[in-house]
Amino acid sequence: MGNYAAKMFVISNERFEELAGEALSSLPADLADHMENVAIIVEDEAKGRSLFGLYEGIPLTKRGPISYSGVMPDRITLYQTAICSVCTSENDVKVQVRRTVIHEVGHHFGISEEKLDELGWA
Numbered sequence: 032m033g034n035y036a037a038k039m040f041v042i043s044n045e046r047f048e049e050l051a052g053e054a055l056s057s058l059p060a061d062l063a064d065h066m067e068n069v070a071i072i073v074e075d076e077a078k079g080r081s082l083f084g085l086y087e088g089i090p091l092t093k094r095g096p097i098s099y100s101g102v103m104p105d106r107i108t109l110y111q112t113a114i115c116s117v118c119t120s121e122n123d124v125k126v127q128v129r130r131t132v133i134h135e136v137g138h139h140f141g142i143s144e145e146k147l148d149e150l151g152w153a
Contacts, residue, residue, distance in 0.1 A: 040118040047111050047124070048073055054129040058136065067091065069139055070104040071132075076112045084109050084131040092141030107135040 042050075051071055055063070069088070077085060088105025089098075109131055118124045134152045142150075 039112075039116045040120055040124060042111075042115060042121060042124055044073065044111065046121070047109075047115075047128070050121075050125050050128045051109055051132065053125070054132040057129060058133070062136070062140075065091070066136065066139060068102075068104045069136075070106050072106055072108045073111055074108055076110050077108075081113065082110055083114050083127065084135045086135040086138035088139065090139060090141035105139055107132070107139070109135075 051073060055071060058066075085108045086105065087108070089102065109128065114127045114131065115124060118127055130152065134147055137147050137150075137152060
């Protein structure tokens with residue numbers, strides 16, 4: 032376990048949230064303009080699962096005027112401890128956060144895991 036901790040890059044929650052904001056801001060405007068009703072959440076880790084991020088909600092491709100009203104925002108959760116566990120520098124964290132944000136935003140747009148893998152974002 033000591034070896035695991037030695038390889039993990041530690042970053043403050045505030046800085047991690049800033050990097051998440053930067054990743055979201057770096058999305059192309061034509062893509063970001065179409066995002067709708069999404070909250071970005073940062074948590075330490077996914078209980079019982081090994082995930083960098085998780086999209087929960089109704090993808091834009093499944094929404095309709097009758098089926099999508101009065102609902103809570105979709106959630107993209109970024110798991111800080113999991114992301115930092117594979118990083119050795121702040122730049123590594125920045126790259127992995129952006130990659131994870133793009134992956135989860137892809138799900139918001141209805142892109143499957145298989146297609147994200149094919150595009151190199153899985």
